[in-house]
Amino acid sequence: xxxxxxxxxxxxxxxxxxxxxxxxxxxxxxxxxxxxxxxxxxxxxxxxxxxxxxxxxxxxxxxxxxxxxxxxxxxxxxxxxxxxxxxxxxxxxxxxxxxxxxxxxxxxxxxxxxxxxxxxxxxxxxxxxxxxxxxxxxxxxxxxxxxxxxxxxxxxxxxxxxxxxxxxxxxxxxxxxxxxxxxxxxxxxxxxxxxxxxxxxxxxxxxxx
Amino acid sequence: xxxxxxxxxxxxxxxxxxxxxxxxxxxxxxxxxxxxxxxxxxxxxxxxxxxxxxxxxxxxxxxxxxxxxxxxxxxxxxxxxxxxxxxxxxxxxxxxxxxxxxxxxxxxxxxxxxxxxxxxxxxxxxxxxxxxxxxxxxxxxxxxxxxxxxxxxxxxxxxxxxxxxxxxxxxxxxxxxxxxxxxxxxxxxxxxxxxxxxxxxxxxxxxxxxxxxxxxxxxxxxxxxxxxxxxxxxxxxxxxxxxxxxxxxxxxxxxxxxxxxxxxxxxxxx
Numbered sequence: 001x002x003x004x005x006x007x008x009x010x011x012x013x014x015x016x017x018x019x020x021x022x023x024x025x026x027x028x029x030x031x032x033x034x035x036x037x038x039x040x041x042x043x044x045x046x047x048x049x050x051x052x053x054x055x056x057x058x059x060x061x062x063x064x065x066x067x068x069x070x071x072x073x074x075x076x077x078x079x080x081x082x083x084x085x086x087x088x089x090x091x092x093x094x095x096x097x098x099x100x101x102x103x104x105x106x107x108x109x110x111x112x113x114x115x116x117x118x119x120x121x122x123x124x125x126x127x128x129x130x131x132x133x134x135x136x137x138x139x140x141x142x143x144x145x146x147x148x149x150x151x152x153x154x155x156x157x158x159x160x161x162x163x164x165x166x167x168x169x170x171x172x173x174x175x176x177x178x179x180x181x182x183x184x185x186x187x188x189x190x191x192x193x194x195x196x197x198x199x200x201x202x203x204x205x206x207x208x209x
Numbered sequence: 210x211x212x213x214x215x216x217x218x219x220x221x222x223x224x225x226x227x228x229x230x231x232x233x234x235x236x237x238x239x240x241x242x243x244x245x246x247x248x249x250x251x252x253x254x255x256x257x258x259x260x261x262x263x264x265x266x267x268x269x270x271x272x273x274x275x276x277x278x279x280x281x282x283x284x285x286x287x288x289x290x291x292x293x294x295x296x297x298x299x300x301x302x303x304x305x306x307x308x309x310x311x312x313x314x315x316x317x318x319x320x321x322x323x324x325x326x327x328x329x330x331x332x333x334x335x336x337x338x339x340x341x342x343x344x345x346x347x348x349x350x351x352x353x354x355x356x357x358x359x360x361x362x363x364x365x366x367x368x369x370x371x372x373x374x375x376x377x378x379x380x381x382x383x384x385x386x387x388x389x390x391x392x393x394x395x396x397x398x399x400x401x402x403x404x405x406x407x408x409x410x411x412x413x414x415x416x417x418x419x420x421x422x423x424x425x426x427x428x429x430x431x432x433x434x435x436x437x438x439x440x441x442x443x444x445x446x447x448x449x450x451x452x453x454x455x456x457x458x459x460x461x462x463x464x465x466x467x468x469x470x471x472x473x474x475x476x477x478x479x
Contacts, residue, residue, distance in 0.1 A: 038412060038428065038429075039247065039249060039263050039264065039454070039468060040288075040302075040328060040342065040370070040372055040386065040412075040414070043263065043286045043302050043303060043326070044326065044342075044343070046286075046303065047302070047303060047326060050303075060264075062264070131411060131429075132411065132429060200387070201369045201370055201386065201387020201388065201389075201412075202387055202411055202412055202429065204387070206409075
């Protein structure tokens, strides 16, 4: 009986060690993707990532927009590769985090604005055309990527973008131009036909005349 | 002469009764909870209900009261399903395959072309129609005889991510999801009619067509639109709907799957 317990204990330790080894050679990737409300598109996102051979443990939480998977660490997937693949599926990665097999963490930067003594924070609302949660993610991410923008929140019901920005670093015009380049008409700038046509179907709002 | 009067009278009564039936409004009846399942497709076979549960990669089998009988797992993102004889036909979006599930075995539907994320399939009158989502087209046919029509675009006859298809009245009706409309084709793939542009749908996901009405789920707007067969809007259903994905009329009951609500809802005309 005593021998049997020892054998089971050794086997159990051996199996656990194998499991740890199996996981230790994989990176854990977590992407926050806003607007994953539609299953057709969410499954499409999953399908696009199947192009990465070796992807495993895929999990999508549509309510929270979290998309998780693991990938062989020796292939050294980058933040840029992940974001570009999300973009290819028609979505916007709000945040991306890679936990490497050795425990190191790489994360995308959300906001790049640094304030100084000369900073003057201004709050303004501007009209931005769009339809859905995916539009919201794209509009807010684009606005926040402009140096000088402190915060950006878009309301899909009234189509107003509430901006907080440092007027010593940027202007409404500059933010508006960036948003138009991402495909959304604003009160001040109009998106090009080509970039508008590349928006996912649910994002193709009625153009501002 | 009396006989002629009698026949004319009966005919008028019949026509009036038919008109009344068509103009009867659909009203909410009940909700069947699906216990955390995420329904996308719906079919009825032998008085039993089948649900494609996309998130959980399974089919759910219910009786008419909504009691769950069993689940069948291992489908890769099953979408808008249909019946074929005694089998359920499952478009496996993640596997690029149409699977015929007979209860004992699964076989792939033989096609002459490859699919990229099939989102809907319907079988009627000896023919299959398939909504080929990422290829922006419809396949229509059987065995070795298939036609393909449509391409990516916004013009009549073009598609932007078709998600469901229905064969009825010798026509093919397509839920042209992200063009936010219904398109109607003859069985050779010629465009005949476009419906629903005025209603500004956002993601026309599931479609069902009877002899007199066309039903479409408007996913983002939490509603079902009901048109007459000429394409005139006659009713909008919204009570209880939360991201509806599919719709089916059977024995006078309208069944609607709610993706976000995680339930199956019924409407009737009483």
